[in-house]
Amino acid sequence: MNSKLPDDKTLFDQQLKQFMPPGSFDAHAHFYRPQDAIAGLPPSAENSAGFSGWQEYCEKQELWMGTLRPSAGLFFAIPNPKLERQGANQFVLNEIKDQPGSRALLLVTPADDPAEVEAQIKAGPFSGFKVYHVYADRTDTLEAEPQEFIPEWVWELSQQYSLSIMLHMVRARALADPINQDYIRDHCLQYPEARLILAHAARGFCGNHTTEGIASLRGLDNVFFDTSAICEAQPFEAILREFGTTRLMFGTDFSVSELKGRCVSIGDGFLWLGEQNVNWETSTFAQPARVGLESLLALKQACHTLRLNDPDVERIFCTNARQLLGIQTAPTQNLTQETYKRAKQLIPGGTQLLSKRPEMFAPDCWPGYFREASGCEVIDLDGKKYQDLATSGIGSCLLGYRDPDVTDAVVRRVQLGSMSSLNSPEEVELAALLTELHPWSDQARFCRTGGESMAIAVRIARAATGRDEVALCGYHGWSDWYLATNLPRKSAETGTTLDKHLLPGLEPAGVPMGLSETTHPFTYNDIDGLRQIVKERGSRLAAVVMEPTRYTHPDPGFLETVREICDECGATLVIDEITTGWRLTLGGAHLHYGIEPDIAVFAKALGNGHPIAAIIGKRSVMDAAENSFISSTYWTEGVGPTAALATVRKMQSVNVREHIDQIGEAFRAGWSDLGKRHQLPVKVFGHSVLLHHTFDHPQAAELGTLFTIRMLEHGFLTGSGFYPTLAHQTRHVDKYFEAADTVFAELAQALKQDDLSTRLTTPVRHSGFARLTPSPKS
Incomplete structure (x- = not known):
C-alpha cells in the first residue's frame, strides 16, 4: 500500500469539491441501532455496525466531505430477517423528526398486515416503502422474483397515496433479467401514481446489466434511480442517456458509504473488493478509498462523459429527490416566464417561430422554454414536467422527442466531427x-x-x-415568393388573400411590391x-x-x-x-x-x-x-x-403510421365524447395523424385559453391541435382526458353562469399573426 497516496479527505478536496454542489439530498441512507445487525453487506460491513442516527450520519460524512456532506436525506432501516422492524422503523422516524427536509421509508415484508401498514402511513410521515429480498419465502433470496418480496398491497397503497417504493433488485442479471423487466414495466403501468426507485442505479453493480436492460423501461413516467454504492460510471451513463437528468438521484447507501473498497464489474457479474478480501499491501499504486468516494468519482465521470453542466449536476444532487418526495425547495423563480419577458425585449416577435409564441396558447401562463424533452415529456426551465399532447415540436418529432436511435446517430456524428472543408457522405x-x-x-x-x-x-x-x-x-x-400573395392586387385587399390558407393576418411588410x-x-x-x-x-x-x-x-x-x-x-x-x-x-x-x-x-x-x-x-x-x-x-x-x-x-x-393513427383516433373520440358529456359545443377535425380541436362557440378563444391554462395545471401541454407521435401511448391519452373531464366541467359551468371572462386571469390567446409590441405607425 502506498502511504504517499492522498487520503479520502484530500482526494475529495482534489477531485470532488468543485463537482459536488452544497445542499445535496441523500436519496438512499440507513439509520440503525446497535441491535440491528447488518446482513448481506460487503466484506467488513459488520465492522461499521453500531449506533447510527442523524448526528452520527453527519459526523462520519463530514470527516471526508466536510461542509459538502448531504444536508438532508431519505432514510430507512437496514433490512435483516431478524430485525425488530417496528422499533427500527420508529427509530428512523425519531431521528428525522427535527430534520424537516428529510423523509423516511417504512421497511415492510409480505407478512405484514396491509391495514396496519396503511394506518402507519396515515399516522407517520413515511414517504413510501422499503422492500428487500431477504423477506422472500425462499432460501436463495438473491434469486427471488420481485413479487416474492413486494406484496401487491404495497403497490396499491403507493398508488392510493402517491408513495415511493425503494427496490433493490436481485437475480443474477438484475435489470437485464426479463423477469425483472416485465415486473417493473407491468407494475409501473398498472400503478402510475406509485413511484418506483431502483436502488443502486437499477442494481448496476455490473454495469453491463443496467446498460443492457435500461431500454426496457423506456417510456415509463414513474421510475427513478439512485446512485448509491455504484462505483463505476457505466450504469449512470446508461440512465442519463435514456432518461436525461431528471430521474437520477444522488445517494450514499450510508453506512456502506463508509466502507473501504469498491465494487467492480467482472464479466457478467461483479465483485466487492474490500479490506477483508484484498491484500492492499501488495500494490504500489493503490489503497482503498471509501465506497462513497468511489461512487462520487464514478458519478463525476458520467456527468463529464455526458457533458452535463452545473445546473444538470445540481438536479442530480439536490433537486430530483426533493421534487419526487414533494419537499419544498427554494422559492419558485418562475424562470420560464421571466425568460420570455426578456426575450420580447431582445428578439423581435419574442421567438423564432410564430407557432411557438406563448400568446398562441395562454399568454403569461404557457411555458415558453424547455430544459429537457424526451418521448412526449417536456421539462421547463423551472423543472415542471408536462406531457406534450400538442403538436410535438410543431410536427417535427414524429418519433417523439430525443428518440434514442436518432440521438445515437447524431451523437456519433458530432463526436467524429459534423463539419469540415469536405462534404458529408451522409447526404449521398x-x-x-x-x-x-x-x-x-x-x-x-x-x-x-x-x-x-x-x-x-x-x-x-x-x-x-x-x-x-x-x-x-x-x-x-x-419567404417573399409566398407572402407576395398578400401584396395589394386588383382583386383583393392587402393582407387578406392568404387568410384561408392556415394562418390569417400574415403581413407582407418588406416583400417587394414588384412581386405583386x-x-x-x-x-x-x-x-x-x-x-x-x-x-x-x-x-x-x-x-x-x-x-x-x-x-x-x-x-x-x-x-x-x-x-x-x-x-x-x-x-x-x-x-x-x-x-x-x-x-x-x-x-x-x-x-x-x-x-x-x-x-x-x-x-x-x-x-x-x-x-x-x-x-x-x-x-x-x-x-x-x-x-x-x-x-x-x-x-x-x-x-x-x-x-x-x-x-x-x-x-x-417500425409501423409509425399505424401507431399514430390509433392514438389519434383515440384522441378524436375522447374529445367528442367529452363535448357530449358536458354539453359543450366542440369541433375535432383533420386526419387522425394531424388533429385539430376547438370549441364551436362565439367565445371559442376564451374557452380554449382557459382550457389550456387548466390543463397546464394538470401537467399537460395542449392547444388547438394534437399531432401524435410514436412516443405517445394510450395511457397518455387516457390520462389527458381524465384531467380534461374536470376542466370541461368547469368550462360548462362558466358558460352556464356567464362568468368565463372572470375566470381568465390572463389575456385571451391569439388566433393568428399579431404584433407583440405596438406598431410604429400606431
Whole structure:
C-alpha cells in the first residue's frame, strides 16, 4: 500500500469539491441501532455496525466531505430477517423528526398486515416503502422474483397515496433479467401514481446489466434511480442517456458509504473488493478509498462523459429527490416566464417561430422554454414536467422527442466531427434513400428548414420553366415568393388573400411590391379555381404548389386533375410534404394518393427534431438547379443528413403510421365524447395523424385559453391541435382526458353562469399573426 497516496479527505478536496454542489439530498441512507445487525453487506460491513442516527450520519460524512456532506436525506432501516422492524422503523422516524427536509421509508415484508401498514402511513410521515429480498419465502433470496418480496398491497397503497417504493433488485442479471423487466414495466403501468426507485442505479453493480436492460423501461413516467454504492460510471451513463437528468438521484447507501473498497464489474457479474478480501499491501499504486468516494468519482465521470453542466449536476444532487418526495425547495423563480419577458425585449416577435409564441396558447401562463424533452415529456426551465399532447415540436418529432436511435446517430456524428472543408457522405446516402422510397424521383437537394426548402423548390421550378408566376394552395412558409400573395392586387385587399390558407393576418411588410400578382391562390378541392388561374395565367405559370392534404382527403379525381392541368400548361407540380410527409405512409402523402409530382419537399419530421429539409424531383426539373445559384455553407454539415437517415430507417422498421393513427383516433373520440358529456359545443377535425380541436362557440378563444391554462395545471401541454407521435401511448391519452373531464366541467359551468371572462386571469390567446409590441405607425 502506498502511504504517499492522498487520503479520502484530500482526494475529495482534489477531485470532488468543485463537482459536488452544497445542499445535496441523500436519496438512499440507513439509520440503525446497535441491535440491528447488518446482513448481506460487503466484506467488513459488520465492522461499521453500531449506533447510527442523524448526528452520527453527519459526523462520519463530514470527516471526508466536510461542509459538502448531504444536508438532508431519505432514510430507512437496514433490512435483516431478524430485525425488530417496528422499533427500527420508529427509530428512523425519531431521528428525522427535527430534520424537516428529510423523509423516511417504512421497511415492510409480505407478512405484514396491509391495514396496519396503511394506518402507519396515515399516522407517520413515511414517504413510501422499503422492500428487500431477504423477506422472500425462499432460501436463495438473491434469486427471488420481485413479487416474492413486494406484496401487491404495497403497490396499491403507493398508488392510493402517491408513495415511493425503494427496490433493490436481485437475480443474477438484475435489470437485464426479463423477469425483472416485465415486473417493473407491468407494475409501473398498472400503478402510475406509485413511484418506483431502483436502488443502486437499477442494481448496476455490473454495469453491463443496467446498460443492457435500461431500454426496457423506456417510456415509463414513474421510475427513478439512485446512485448509491455504484462505483463505476457505466450504469449512470446508461440512465442519463435514456432518461436525461431528471430521474437520477444522488445517494450514499450510508453506512456502506463508509466502507473501504469498491465494487467492480467482472464479466457478467461483479465483485466487492474490500479490506477483508484484498491484500492492499501488495500494490504500489493503490489503497482503498471509501465506497462513497468511489461512487462520487464514478458519478463525476458520467456527468463529464455526458457533458452535463452545473445546473444538470445540481438536479442530480439536490433537486430530483426533493421534487419526487414533494419537499419544498427554494422559492419558485418562475424562470420560464421571466425568460420570455426578456426575450420580447431582445428578439423581435419574442421567438423564432410564430407557432411557438406563448400568446398562441395562454399568454403569461404557457411555458415558453424547455430544459429537457424526451418521448412526449417536456421539462421547463423551472423543472415542471408536462406531457406534450400538442403538436410535438410543431410536427417535427414524429418519433417523439430525443428518440434514442436518432440521438445515437447524431451523437456519433458530432463526436467524429459534423463539419469540415469536405462534404458529408451522409447526404449521398440520404439522396439515394429518398429517391428509392419515391421511385418517380431521380435527384435530391438539401437545406435545413421548411421555409427555405420551399423557396428552393420554387426557384428550381422557375429556372426549369423560364416562367415567373405560381399558383398555390395552402401554407408554404415565410419567404417573399409566398407572402407576395398578400401584396395589394386588383382583386383583393392587402393582407387578406392568404387568410384561408392556415394562418390569417400574415403581413407582407418588406416583400417587394414588384412581386405583386406573381402568386395566385386557390383553395383545396377547388379544381375550378385552379382552372380559372390557368385560363388567365397558364402560359406564365412556373409551378402549382400545394400540400397533398391538410385537414381532409382530396375529392375523387382532384389531385389527378391537378396533375393533368400541370401537364397541359407546362407548370411544375410541387408537392409540399413538410407537414404531411411520413404520416399517411412511409414517405410523402402523395404516394398514399397515387400522384407523381415533379418536385416534393420534406422537412419537419424528416430529421425528428434536427434541422434538415429535402427537395426531391425528376431529373428533367432538378437539373435546372445547376443553372441557378442555390448554395449555402451550413447545408453541408453532417448532423442533419445523419438524423434524417436514422429517422427514415427507423420508420422503415417500425409501423409509425399505424401507431399514430390509433392514438389519434383515440384522441378524436375522447374529445367528442367529452363535448357530449358536458354539453359543450366542440369541433375535432383533420386526419387522425394531424388533429385539430376547438370549441364551436362565439367565445371559442376564451374557452380554449382557459382550457389550456387548466390543463397546464394538470401537467399537460395542449392547444388547438394534437399531432401524435410514436412516443405517445394510450395511457397518455387516457390520462389527458381524465384531467380534461374536470376542466370541461368547469368550462360548462362558466358558460352556464356567464362568468368565463372572470375566470381568465390572463389575456385571451391569439388566433393568428399579431404584433407583440405596438406598431410604429400606431
